[in-house]
Amino acid sequence: MLSYSRYLESLGQEGALFSEASRQSPLASITTCPGWQTRDLVQHLAGVYRFWSIQLLAGDETMQTTVPTFMAHGDVNMEFDQIEFELTRQLSSASEDAPCWNWSGGDYTSGWVARRMALETAIHRIDAQLAGGDATPIDSDLSLDGIDERLEVHLRLDLRENPTVSLGGTICLICSDADSAWTISAERGRLRVRDGRGPASVALVGSASSLFQFVWNRADLNCFQVTGDRSVAVNWTRLPC
Secondary structure (H helix, E strand, C coil): CCCHHHHHHHHHHHHHHHHHHHHHCCCCECCCCCCCEHHHHHHHHHHHHHHHHHHHHHCCCCCCCCCCCCCCCCCHHHHHHHHHHHHHHHHHHCCCCCECCCCCCCCCEHHHHHHHHHHHHHHHHHHHHHHHCCCCCCCHHHHHHHHHHHHHHHHHHHHHCCCCCCCCCEEEEEECCCCCEEEEEEECCEEEEEECCCCCCEEEEECHHHHHHHHCCCCCHHHCEEEECHHHHHHHHHCCC
C-alpha cells in the first residue's frame, strides 16, 4: 500500500484529469463502459464520491449509512467538481485511521476509502480519456498498488460469490517497468495469487499502467508481449468485475 498522503495526491491528480477529459468530450460514448456516454460516467463517479463522503461523515465502522441515488440536476461536471471538493476536504481533514464503514470486511478506516477513491478515479479517468482518443499512463506506483487491490480486495471477494467461475489456467502478469509480477489462478471460486514469476499457461509482459488497466478490462492484449495460451488471458475478461 501507499501512504495516505500519496493517495490524496493521486486522487487530486486523477480527478483533475478526469474532469478535463469529460469536458472535452461531453457526448462521447464510453467504449469501456458499453451503453454509457460521458455524462453517465461523470454522474456515476460523482455518485460514488457522494456515497463515500456520507460514510466518512457518519464515521460509523459498524454499518453502512444509506445514501439516496445521485442524479444530476444541472451541469453534471460542475456538480462533480463540487462533490469531489467535499470528498477531498473530508479525507484531507481526517486521520487515515478515522473510523469509516466499507464493504470489504476489514480495514474500516478513512485510509481504505482514500485508496479506493484514488484507484477508482484513475480507472475512470482512463475511461474518459479513451472516449476522446488516447489515454495517458497511470503513475507506476499507483498502478502497482491498484493491481494488488484488484486481486486481494475485489476479485477475492467476488469469486467467493461466483463459485463456478474459472480462469481455465494460470496467468502471469509481469511488469516491464518495475520489479513486480503476479502468478494467478482462479478455479471454482477460489483465487490463488503468488508474488513473482512462475509457471503459467500464459504470460503477459507490459507496463504497470497497462497491467492495471488489463486487470480492470481496460487494456486489450495488443498492449502486451503475450506468451502461451491466449485463451486464458481472454478468459480474464469473464471474471467478475
